[in-house]
Amino acid sequence: DQQVKQNSPSLSVQEGRISILNCDYTNSMFDYFLWYKKYPAEGPTFLISISSIKDKNEDGRFTVFLNKSAKHLSLHIVPSQPGDSAVYFCAASRDAYNNNDMRFGAGTRLTVKP
């Protein structure tokens, strides 16, 4: 059973515009959420995280929003750049101290067009 779902396999945006990537989860025990970014032929790299005590976390052009009641989080990239073109994975776990029960979404492929 997929406990973390990214329902959009792909997204295409114009350079300079906002990219919004969405993620839904079903397990109410999840308490810590992360986004990873993956370029072809490379492993995923950590991008940004948020714990359930917050509803927003910002790091430069990247902002993650968490809506616990809706079991939904989103990643906003503003402004989008061609170098942001990658696959983005949403992940969730029950606490911020270990990764053993982390679940990943299937990923969304973002293409930013110049």
Place this chain on the structure above:
Amino acid sequence: NAGVTQTPKFQVLKTGQSMTLQCAQDMNHNSMYWYRQDPGMGLRLIYYSASEGTTDKGEVPNGYNVSRLNKREFSLRLESAAPSQTSVYFCASSEHRANNEKLFFGSGTQLSVL
């Protein structure tokens, strides 16, 4: 500064053959993990090692064995490969029990079992 190194990058096996995927990290991390990624699915945890000398099953352990050789190295063995094990395999490491845990991934091994 290599981070997490996996070998080989590509491998083709025949059904029933065995092989070992190697992984090493140079970040002095306590925990190491093996994931597999299949099309349309998120990364799924096969086995992990929370610390040197311990290993535990993850979400999809059947058909695999692991060895935590020392703090740096964590290998994954397929004793009798099956076509269902065709996948991309990622090794990862993390500090373990640090707040805001995140995973550091290797670049992956593309395995095909014919």
